[in-house]
Amino acid sequence: MKLKYLLAAILFILTANVYAQNGRQISGVVKDSTGTTLPGASVKLLTGKDSVTVATDGNGRFTFSAVTVNQFSLVIYSIGYEGLKRKYNLAPGNTDAELAPIILKSESRTLNQVNIVDVNAVKIKEDTVEYNAAAYKVRQGAVVEDAIKKMPGLDVDKDGNITAQGKSVSKVRLNGKDYMAGDVTSLTRNLPADLVQSVQVVDDYGDQANITGIKSGDPQKVLNINIRKDKNYGYFGQGTLGGGRDAIPQVDGTKEGGRYIASTNIFSFSGDRQIAVSGNLNNTNTNLFNFGGGGPGGGRRGGGPPGLFGGNTNGITTARSLGFNYRDSWGKKITVYGSYSFADNTVNTITSSLQNNISLQFPSTNTSNSVEKDENINHRVNFNLEYKPDTVNYIKFSPTFSYGGVHTNETATSLLTSNADTTSFYNLALLSHSSAPNFGGGLLYNHRFNSHGRNFSVFITGGSTTSNYYQNPVYDYLAGKANAPVNQMINTDSRTDSVGASFSYIEPIGKQSYLELNYNYHNAHTTADKLTDTLTDAGQSNRYDLLSNDYNFNFITNRVGLNFRYIDKKYNYTLGVAAVPSVLEGSSSISAPTHVSTFNFSPVARFIYNFSRTQAITINYTGSPMSPTYAELQPVVDYSSASYPVQGNPNLSPQYNNTFSLRYNKFDFASGNVFFSNLNFTQTNNKIVANTVTFPRNYTDPKLAGTILTQYTNASGYYSASAFYLYAKPWQKRKYTLFINGNISYNNNISYISNIDSVNFDETTQKNIAKNLVLTQGARFRVDITDIIDAEANASYSINHSNNSISQANVNNNFRTITLGLNGKNYLWKDWTLSYDYTKTIYQGYTGATNPNILNTYVERRFLKSNVGTLRFSVFDVFNENTGFTSTQTAYSISQSNVNRLGRYYLLTFTLRLQKFAGQPPRGPGGPGGFRGPGGGRPPGEPD
Known part of the structure; x- marks a missing residue:
């Protein structure tokens, strides 16, 4: 009997070593809806009846080592945010996987208790001011221009012309790409406000400057409107x-x-x-x-x-x-x-x-x-x-x-x-x-x-x-x-x-x-x-x-x-x-x-x-x-x-x-x-x-x-x-x-x-x-x-x-x-x-x-x-x-x-x-959820 237990223990250790050698590392990051990382969030990995829980580090990152299964679920909690459960289906193999960022939504009851006012209303970056559209509520059926009128720093005149921080907005983009050749009112006066995730005002120096990071000259003010991820599929x-x-x-x-x-x-x-x-x-x-x-x-x-x-x-x-x-x-x-x-x-x-x-x-x-x-x-x-x-x-x-x-x-x-x-x-x-x-x-x-x-x-x-x-x-x-x-x-x-x-x-x-x-x-x-x-x-x-x-x-x-x-x-x-040398030369018949x-x-x-x-x-x-x-x-x-x-x-x-x-x-x-x-x-x-x-x-x-x-x-x-x-x-x-x-x-x-x-x-x-x-x-x-x-x-x-x-x-x-x-x-x-x-x-x-x-x-x-x-x-x-x-x-x-x-x-x-x-196209027999990949759906709220 003792020999049987000893053999079983040896087999368990060998099996564990094999799993440890063949498993993969799973990593990711947890953020809120503004893109801010969330340290201290609880992340639980579920594989059948087993589970492992870790906490995100100071940069909001988490890591699971030696994960041997291809299908698993993550359950994420953080104080002040709604809990989230997400299923993943990885391709077979031992290649380490970096999961798409996980976005948690703010829990309204917690916000009410601590009385925080519009913490996500405005975000200021190097050349961008971003407004969270959810902070500027409008009537159902309103267009995005109605929300823009409420955003500080943006002025809309009676003809729809927009100025941002005192300068005229010359171009509009939808999800980062020019819309109608950049014609502003063609989008702001026709796009429903309830489709919009955020509105960004960008000092744009041109495509080449955006790539190299070396910016000079006078930038043009560009309005970029981002569509909500849960509105990615459908029509209006x-x-x-x-x-x-x-x-x-x-x-x-x-x-x-x-x-x-x-x-x-x-x-x-x-x-x-x-x-x-x-x-x-x-x-x-x-x-x-x-x-x-x-x-x-x-x-x-x-x-x-x-x-x-x-x-x-x-x-x-x-x-x-x-x-x-x-x-x-x-x-x-x-x-x-x-x-x-x-x-x-x-x-x-x-x-x-x-x-x-x-x-x-x-x-x-x-x-x-x-x-x-x-x-x-x-x-x-x-x-x-x-x-x-x-x-x-x-x-x-x-x-x-x-x-x-x-x-x-x-x-x-x-x-x-x-x-x-x-x-x-x-x-x-x-x-x-x-x-x-x-x-x-x-x-x-x-x-x-x-x-x-x-x-x-x-x-x-x-x-x-x-x-x-x-x-x-x-x-x-x-x-x-x-x-x-x-x-x-x-x-x-x-x-x-x-x-x-x-x-x-x-x-x-x-x-x-x-x-x-x-x-x-x-x-x-x-x-x-x-x-x-x-x-x-x-x-x-x-x-x-x-x-x-x-x-x-x-x-x-x-x-x-x-x-x-x-x-x-x-x-x-x-x-x-x-x-900067320059030459101006002309010729005339007279x-x-x-x-x-x-x-x-x-x-x-x-x-x-x-x-x-x-x-x-x-x-x-x-x-x-x-x-x-x-x-x-x-x-x-x-x-x-x-x-x-x-x-x-x-x-x-x-x-x-x-x-x-x-x-x-x-x-x-x-x-x-x-x-x-x-x-x-x-x-x-x-x-x-x-x-x-x-x-x-x-x-x-x-x-x-x-x-x-x-x-x-x-x-x-x-x-x-x-x-x-x-x-x-x-x-x-x-x-x-x-x-x-x-x-x-x-x-x-x-x-x-x-x-x-x-x-x-x-x-x-x-x-x-x-x-x-x-x-x-x-x-x-x-x-x-x-x-x-x-x-x-x-x-x-x-x-x-x-x-x-x-x-x-x-x-x-x-x-x-x-x-x-x-x-x-x-x-x-x-x-x-x-x-x-x-x-x-x-x-x-x-x-x-x-x-x-x-x-x-x-x-x-x-x-x-x-x-x-x-x-x-x-x-x-x-x-x-x-x-x-x-x-x-x-x-x-x-x-x-x-x-x-x-x-x-x-x-x-x-x-x-x-x-x-x-937020995602109709799913096949695989059921709800699914890791984004060939044939997989996009979970609501997950960024590109």
């Missing part, structure tokens, strides 16, 4: 139909008539595959996309979901838009994403403007009125392919195409007076159309040599932009001088071909330090043919050689830099130097060739200090050259505007901008207080400035007599500074929040003011320094009580003041605007909503300005199963006082304008929303 569809009518005839002169809107938005998610389709047809100024543009009406947009108002944009717009967005993974190594956007918009605009022109002897005032109709066609295609053949190589290819076309009909009246005498008085009829196809692309390759940081990357870009622009200005001179030809036909055909390459090599010289050698090359070649014909009274077309020209120019820049980067847990910095070479030596400095996970400061300096534009170089006089001809200067030098910025952000976990601030300063060498020449009415050249000619030259002394701050203090778990914010900008503008004497025609030139200050101080108070009220009261005071070294009598240079507002939603009887948006604007210093009261309101009723149907009755501009006043101050003029906007109308809409989502 929304359709709206609505109709109504105007209360009175609109300001554009159209008769009282109907208003209509029809739109659809469809989102389909299946893991890595994402498909979105959006369409909109309306005449309520709610444009789906913003294509930018510089032509008449090209940059106007309303944006907005069905039933929201876009009437705060200038003019009255009929919009027809369609967009498609696609993202997917083609196998394990290729990711693709891209979009197509189309818009066909018609904009009717009525503008009244008053411009005071600064002059040494002949100060003048220009009063003008115009009626304009713009028909805009835009197409935009973007595609991206990312290829990761292995762990050390990365390739990204990004071709693009866009097309913009504008057809314009305009009638205008212009009166230019000087010293109470009429200089010119005419009517203008303008017909113009333009087309601008644009092809481009980029190819990025990155190779990581080893895990120590040695890296090489190259980024190659190329593109071709063509612009065909036809203008037919016809003048009817009523009094004063007749300057420009009565009937001109101006054809300007230009093409710019560009190519660029950027190389970066990083060599580690220590555990925390690196050297980077970089080289950048860019060459832009522009050809422009300008042909001007005049039409005689007999209807004959004559070529006007003095107003025609073929002009070509090249702008070539090289940049060679050496940077040192040091990375520590608390801080990191980059110090470097760069040599003038001698030009060749201008410049050399700039620029330091590079970037310092980041992380006081904690919620407090950081960033200091950055960079320098960059900028080429003159075609209009600034073209030596031929352009008389498309009779009173304001323009003549370029082919001998201009490129300007060079030196930019310094400082940013400080802080978030307090305990109180929820948020503070954001930034400071920017730019000094420019060889600033390209205007030289305005005022000609007397008796000047010998009749085309210039009585006009103000704009020419260009380089000047020193220009600089600008701006600062922004925001402080937000919440109470009662964000039921109440106070926001205090301010903006200030100061520009030391430079120009030259010239006058031609009316006796001897001698020219006198004097430098004008125009100091312009724009100051805005605002405050907001929010009330957010779920399913009861979501409201905000706000007030702001803005000053726009300028001071010119050349004093000008009887010219107003001080404009003030006071804005008071109240907007929100009251939720009544569970399924009823009353929305209101009231703004009182008080204009001071504007000639003829009114102080409008703007009230937009609607009543909404949700119904059908799960509230998928919504019926809404809206009234826009209840008091019919919608007007728009703006002021612009430069170094040579001060102007103010009043533009028509959409007036009072009524609208009744019906919206149907359908959605179905899950």
Whole structure:
């Protein structure tokens, strides 16, 4: 009997040794929903009837040694978090396994007991501020824009434009990838808020900088919206139909008539595959996309979901838009994403403007009125392919195409007076159309040599932009001088071909330090043919050689830099130097060739200090050259505007901008207080400035007599500074929040003011320094009580003041605007909503300005199963006082304008929303759970 026990003991030891030799190590990490690791969490491994329990270390990590089974379960507990049980099924073998991070959700009861306020609301990283969407609750069916409005540091205007910490957000991404070519409102005003996990504001320096970590230049603000993991599979569809009518005839002169809107938005998610389709047809100024543009009406947009108002944009717009967005993974190594956007918009605009022109002897005032109709066609295609053949190589290819076309009909009246005498008085009829196809692309390759940081990357870009622009200005001179030809036909055909390459090599010289050698090359070649014909009274077309020209120019820049980067847990910095030679050369059919070479030596400095996970400061300096534009170089006089001809200067030098910025952000976990601030300063060498020449009415050249000619030259002394701050203090778990914010900008503008004497025609030139200050101080108070009220009261005071070294009598240079507002939603009887948006604007210093009261309101009723149907009755501009006043101050003029906007109308809409989502696809016979792998599901809440 003893021998049997002895043999059994020996067999057990041998078996244990075999298991110990053949088992594998299982490791992982436990985090909370913000990504913070959880030390001290209990992790139990279950294998049949056996179990082993360990605790996570200071970094939240756990390890099980010699695990011999392929199927097991983990049970995880941590104080203040909900417990979690997860099943795993590993592939056979003895290979050590690193499990995907395990995310625990906060336990609401524990949070209530210790009274912690929104501990996960904001997270501050080096170049990213992340907002937890769950901390900003909105009504079921709301879009993500409604949640963004509640996030401190983010401001959303009535047209959907977003500013982050005082800077405009220029691009939007969905799960880290561009959406609809980055068009912001196409996502923020259509994506349901309940699909969103987090909203990130990123200072983006470009793909190459994101890979290498060496960041310089001026970043763009990018909004990245991350989808909840439990919404990775499913669909969302929304359709709206609505109709109504105007209360009175609109300001554009159209008769009282109907208003209509029809739109659809469809989102389909299946893991890595994402498909979105959006369409909109309306005449309520709610444009789906913003294509930018510089032509008449090209940059106007309303944006907005069905039933929201876009009437705060200038003019009255009929919009027809369609967009498609696609993202997917083609196998394990290729990711693709891209979009197509189309818009066909018609904009009717009525503008009244008053411009005071600064002059040494002949100060003048220009009063003008115009009626304009713009028909805009835009197409935009973007595609991206990312290829990761292995762990050390990365390739990204990004071709693009866009097309913009504008057809314009305009009638205008212009009166230019000087010293109470009429200089010119005419009517203008303008017909113009333009087309601008644009092809481009980029190819990025990155190779990581080893895990120590040695890296090489190259980024190659190329593109071709063509612009065909036809203008037919016809003048009817009523009094004063007749300057420009009565009937001109101006054809300007230009093409710019560009190519660029950027190389970066990083060599580690220590555990925390690196050297980077970089080289950048860019060459832009522009050809422009300008042909001007005049039409005689007999209807004959004559070529006007003095107003025609073929002009070509090249702008070539090289940049060679050496940077040192040091990375520590608390801080990191980059110090470097760069040599930037550039060449600008041009040739013309009517003038001698030009060749201008410049050399700039620029330091590079970037310092980041992380006081904690919620407090950081960033200091950055960079320098960059900028080429003159075609209009600034073209030596031929352009008389498309009779009173304001323009003549370029082919001998201009490129300007060079030196930019310094400082940013400080802080978030307090305990109180929820948020503070954001930034400071920017730019000094420019060889600033390209205007030289305005005022000609007397008796000047010998009749085309210039009585006009103000704009020419260009380089000047020193220009600089600008701006600062922004925001402080937000919440109470009662964000039921109440106070926001205090301010903006200030100061520009030391430079120009030259010239006058031609009316006796001897001698020219006198004097430098004008125009100091312009724009100051805005605002405050907001929010009330957010779920399913009861979501409201905000706000007030702001803005000053726009300028001071010119050349004093000008009887010219107003001080404009003030006071804005008071109240907007929100009251939720009544569970399924009823009353929305209101009231703004009182008080204009001071504007000639003829009114102080409008703007009230937009609607009543909404949700119904059908799960509230998928919504019926809404809206009234826009209840008091019919919608007007728009703006002021612009430069170094040579001060102007103010009043533009028509959409007036009072009524609208009744019906919206149907359908959605179905899950965190993982339907599972097979393997049952619930399962380790992520081929055929395995993705547990809810598990990150990619």
